Amino acid sequence: MSAEPVTRCAVRAGAYYDSVVLMQLQRALATLPGVLDAGVVMATPANRDLLEASGLLPGSEIAAGPNDLLIAVKAESEAAAGEALARIDSLLQVRRAETGQDFRPRSLASALKQLPEARWVLVSVPGRYAASVADEALDLGRNVFLYSDNVPLSEEVALKRKARERGLLVLGPDCGTAIIGGTGFGFSNRVQPGEYGIISASGTGLQEVVCFLQGKNQGISQAIGIGGRDLSAEVGGITALQALDLLRRDPKTEAIVLISKPPASEVAQRLISFAHATGKPTVVYFLGAPPVGRLQEVWFTRSLDSAADDVIELRYGKRSDWEDWPIHFPAGQRWVRGLFSGGTLALEVLRTLPALVSPVFSNLSYPGVHPLPDSAHSQGHTILDLGADEYTVGRLHPMIDFDLRLRRLKQEAADPEVALLLLDVVLGDGAHADPAGELAPAIERAKADAKAAGRILDVAVVVVGTDLDPQDAKRQIATLKQSGAWVCRTVAHLVSYTVQRLGEIRGDEIPPLEGRPVPLAAVSPPVAAINVGLESFYDSLISQGARAVHVDWKPPAGGNEKMAGILARMKRSR
């Protein structure tokens, strides 16, 4: 028997099969006598490439489209391959018989008759059918855990808007994990009940944080996956905002972790306002984005691991590295204006602002920052590098010549909407012989003028210099402090200060949550759910002690798209 292996395949056109069925068919084929390998896939281009890479595609052309089932067998002989292929249908039958059990409803509606207290429907059918199943669940007044991927963005937006109007949640699409009322949905880790609520647009990100907390013997109140696109500009964070509002009201939740890819800027700001509004310590991790410090009770962290560490420390109040003297700025004062002579110092401030506030303008370019149209006039939050080329033509650098900065300081201070002025003082050889001597009187006057006008002008200065510098850093700092400025010696400190003050600036009122609030009962144990799609998700609900019913779901018209369209239209016209 030293013959070459033969590769043969078969096609089942346009039929729907559960992924578990396909996996089991592949395994069964591979164990048949004389069979070396087998592949069972929907014949998408990617899947065909994968079969080919495994040496499972014969040379000849195979007529099969993305909705057709392609079964490939590599065997020791023509006879063994033929025998294997001949058994496909009986193997599919066997599988069906095995899954037989008491009674399985064939529709969501009948499943809900069987388990009316089910508040959740888990949907893991193929993407092209998923939105319609989820929509049906919403119409039946149920929350949706939408595991399915390949769901168009427009359908996600439509589902989430509908859910918001009805006080329901749609977690997903492409939501891999959640822990609701102590019960895990989809892929979820076993944890003890506790006080930490998680909201995450990243499935494995959520799992990593949950596992980390459990590893530190901390429990979870709710872990709410929202799907990777929830914080996009299109979806606008609908589910994230509902979830924050829910955790705000949830008495079991004492601290919150929020995880997402860096969201659209306007979505991020809305989210952070809502996080504030929870009044609960919240740690935010925007995946891959640098941390930006603290905004009142909202902390930004720098990794998945540190998110867990930080929220524990934050909850226990161990984190209080900031002096506690909040400023209550009068309404109307709201802008930060930075007048820097060091470009890098300006940039370090600039890269924290766009995630927190808007609009931000500058003469430096940075993502999320608008170019300042008129360099002589600030608007909104403005951070200026006065040492940039356009300011230094025929003029000394602002580390030497303070004329431009003093004029600008006066101008910004006179703007009644300005709350916080940021300045830098760079000491050393080559620089001005006494920067504080120039700046301190101007700061003092500006603060006094603001006070006389019923405002509070806060001024923060970072001094970069050594105690050996000719200007004497300590004396410079003392002079600046006497003028009423807050003074620090690293830009990191200045950034923290700025973020803290931004939290105190009275912004626009937080807009009320649109739609109806999700009732707490939606996430309270005991959990009961209907499962549509992957049977293993039903199994894991049961193994966790939740009540569940599995729907023996088949696609409309057996997966025939044309027929399904006709059926859907008939249904609508009823």
Add this chain to the structure above:
Amino acid sequence: MSAEPVTRCAVRAGAYYDSVVLMQLQRALATLPGVLDAGVVMATPANRDLLEASGLLPGSEIAAGPNDLLIAVKAESEAAAGEALARIDSLLQVRRAETGQDFRPRSLASALKQLPEARWVLVSVPGRYAASVADEALDLGRNVFLYSDNVPLSEEVALKRKARERGLLVLGPDCGTAIIGGTGFGFSNRVQPGEYGIISASGTGLQEVVCFLQGKNQGISQAIGIGGRDLSAEVGGITALQALDLLRRDPKTEAIVLISKPPASEVAQRLISFAHATGKPTVVYFLGAPPVGRLQEVWFTRSLDSAADDVIELRYGKRSDWEDWPIHFPAGQRWVRGLFSGGTLALEVLRTLPALVSPVFSNLSYPGVHPLPDSAHSQGHTILDLGADEYTVGRLHPMIDFDLRLRRLKQEAADPEVALLLLDVVLGDGAHADPAGELAPAIERAKADAKAAGRILDVAVVVVGTDLDPQDAKRQIATLKQSGAWVCRTVAHLVSYTVQRLGEIRGDEIPPLEGRPVPLAAVSPPVAAINVGLESFYDSLISQGARAVHVDWKPPAGGNEKMAGILARMKRSR
């Protein structure tokens, strides 16, 4: 005297004036009787806007171009304004007389006759003249500290290439600071001599780190500013590479800090190879970029402050949180391949790679990462999210169905260029009942096959799960370890491991430094320098005890561009 203030101005067309002269003229005018405010600027559009913002521009049109001097005066009366303007020329004369001293050479060449041991020329003349002065300095065999901004990129490239050929340095353009052989150039802080060498494309970034080190009682060997554009793709890091090579040879330098905006990817990799080659502990901060861990002796840090802290710890060898069992991969094995079921886990790995190695491919999109053209075949470094939509059509998620992953693992392991395989195992409800049971035998076989072929296949696995999960995380980890895999429980740990191994993969040999090495004498004390431009930079050289000569520089043809062009052509044709 309750009359309205009057604003008047004067123009001096096409003349060159030193910025210090202009600042002093402005101050002198402002102190004249009856004068309320004064402004003296080159009449660029930006400067005109600034005058206008200060209420110093009269309503009428003023005919003045960017190369003309514009003098504006706001006074209590017409008479006071007129008198002030009438004094402009005499004030300019007074200033000139005041600066008179023993003897001032009028050219670089004659200055060098006066101070032939000067190895440096500080250039701070206006941008349009700066490249030509720097070029002259290079022709005279001197290193250049090029403070001037507004120098075109093409001229920077030409200067730096010329310098490299001659074993000279060009720091800048737009280089604000340097400490060479203990003497500060431009804006520089006073520090004690020490063992830390700094290379920085950011002026105030360099100053902040230097001040931080001094604040911790640590000294500086050399602090080499390189200009903000040195690490751009166009310049290619010419000066940074020269500086690294110089600090490598400098016996006083024991540890290095390298600061820059995130550079072009190919430049970053070259730089990091050279940093390796120094054999000295090096801390890298790419401004605003997240840290990516450690690559042998090169550490990436997350802020200016932490750069200083890290380099101190690194130098004293306190940082050794990594087990010391390096793998010596045979030549030819060089790629990392990641086969992930968790998208976020894949992404966390992906966001560290492009700064370190290339090419990197993936089915996820990330800056600096190429889309993988054929999803069935990896190339270069490839990180795959096997749970992405394109892999899950009609197929179970790879957390449940390991078929695809096992096939791919075999395929990657058979590639003789693969050194390191990365895998994740996500436990919990819904996931595979025994992932380690599927993966461990495959890992063992792959490692054995590689060994039989004279290769080393390293496999690293991150396990995400809790000890309460049905699969029992501890048992899973034990099984995986038995297969010879390295196992960790957080993706941060997996990333550190990967970065460490990348440092051990024998890459292409580090290309030799182009051009001639810069002799150590260039940066050794005692420092002597010629100053062309801002007189205050000369003053600070002298006040630091360095020998210096100031050139009484005037632009060619008194600033007349046309005439300057004719002169330059005449010079060339000699």
